[in-house]
Amino acid sequence: MxxxxxxxxxxxxxxxxxxxxxxxxxxxxxxxxxxxxxxxxxxxxxGVIEGYTPRVDYDAVGYDVTAVIQLQVEGNALPDVTDTLRDHRQMTSVYEVTGDYDVIAIGKFEDTDGMNDQIKQLLTDPDIKASNTSVVLNAVSENEQFELEVEDEE
Amino acid sequence: MxxxxxxxxxxxxxxxxxxxxxxxxxxxxxxxxxxxxxxxxxxxxxGVIEGYTPRVDYDAVGYDVTAVIQLQVEGNALPDVTDTLRDHRQMTSVYEVTGDYDVIAIGKFEDTDGMNDQIKQLLTDPDIKASNTSVVLNAVSENEQFELEVEDEE
DNA sequence: CATCGAGATTTTCGTACGTCATCAGGTACA
DNA sequence: TGTACCTGATGACGTACGAAAATCTCGATG
Structure with a gap:
């Protein structure tokens, strides 16, 4: 057992x-x-363990701004948009989701100017119908991986 | 150099x-x-490297559902709410943010029932004024850590 | 004022030693 | 039969330490 x-x-x-x-x-x-x-x-x-990585504190290396970007996308353009987002190296997570928006992406930027530039460029895509950006004020916890449950028996 | x-x-x-x-x-x-x-x-x-972890594929160990939860919180109760969320072991990221909502949290659950139960329980907190949950249909990329820039010189 | 160089400091390196990962062959147990 | 264990052998590994190299400091000199 x-x-x-x-x-x-x-x-x-x-x-x-x-x-x-x-x-x-x-x-x-x-x-x-x-x-x-x-x-x-x-x-x-x-595939339970997909690899090993150091936990990098991006704050400590100059990426001070984290943003959560939500997008409404023209239906059939969804793969194109997610591909584009994934290829942006500073996007750490890209999700297709249910709800008011179709895509939620999380990215890290050196400052708000850099963030604005990149987001503005993203939004030139005509397939993006609407967007909403939330800037992270405080990362209470980030990318935490929780422990698996262990059934204890005597 | x-x-x-x-x-x-x-x-x-x-x-x-x-x-x-x-x-x-x-x-x-x-x-x-x-x-x-x-x-x-x-x-x-x-503190640039905060530690080392395996990349665990939670899908492969039975956590099939990922959700992005957005909350509007009564101003002075924000710390309490974020503390509660952080202590939920399945919450991988908890952010205080600007915008329509005050908190964005990302969690992993075994199934939609488990997700609903946990979220319902969360929302019993009277300090939470509104909420919005997006279920992840497809994680295009997740918790990717990008490489740092190397200035090249001859 | 620009340059120099002796000394101090920092950074890198090679060596050495005890530990580690891996593999093979064989045992015990359910 | 499958899982876990032990042993021994081999080459790789992490770390400590002193030597060597590179860099910095700063007053003296022309």
Whole structure:
């Protein structure tokens, strides 16, 4: 019964330290290094873990402004618009959504001028029928990845 | 010249592989292992790199629904509301924003029922004056971290 | 005033040592 | 049969430390 639980624990341990060694993970989870190695490979192959990244504080490197941009798009132009947004490197998330707007995108900019320039340029697309931009005043939490549930048994 | 450039290159290399060894990074950037180690420590101390995490595909572990929740909040209750949201483990991002709404939060849920339950419970808070939920139909890109600019000189 | 250079500081580097990841072969248990 | 474990062997890895190189500081000099 540990089999699937171990995977969840392994993911959670890595969420705590994504550069932890297999040995330290093995010790933490009280299994052998081999087992950690095997399960980790499986998780990567299954696509549960898609890769590893540092958490970069963009504020600390000069990207002081975050904005949430909502767009109403002409129906059949949706793929074009989302493609364009994704290719903007500063767009961190692009969602197609239900509701008043069709697309919600989140982007990071060096300052409000840079933000305005980029957004104005985006809105020249005639397929965009309406837009609404919210500037982030305070990121209470951002891109947090929560831990997976571990069913505990004795 | 290279000093700050090396830091940017180092961050970019880690964005490519967050578990890359110091040796492979050193080879890629054509500096010694020690230099990589020193600069990496500095970046961590300065807070540019806040830690390392695996990229978890929540879809693959049963969290099939992502929602963007927008709230209008009674002015002085804003901190309480954002605190509550942040403590909901499934809320990955919580922003205080300008515009029609005061708070934009992004959350992940196992299914629409679970989402509805949690959102309904949230909205019992009398400080929340209005709300608007958009369900994500398609995550074109999510929590992408873009590379830092490297000024090239000869 | 521009230049120089000795000394101090910072940055980078190579080496060395203990640890680590990986693989293979074999055991135990359900 | 499948999962987890141990052992041993090998090459890769992280870190500490002193040497070397590059950079900066600043007063003296022509």
């Amino acid at each position: 540990t089999y699937e639980n171990l995977d969840a624990k392994l993911v959670n341990a890595l969420l705590g330290d994504g550069r932890a060694s297999l040995r330290s993970l093995a010790e933490e989870l009280d299994v052998s290094v081999t087992t950690v190695s095997n399960h980790l490979s499986d998780l990567e192959e299954q | 290279t000093y700050e450039n090396l830091d940017a290159k180092l961050v970019n290399a880690l964005l490519g592989d967050g578990r890359a060894s110091l040796r492979s990074l050193a080879e890629e950037l054509d500096v010694s292992v020690t230099t990589v180690s020193n600069h990496l420590s500095d970046l961590e101390e300065q």
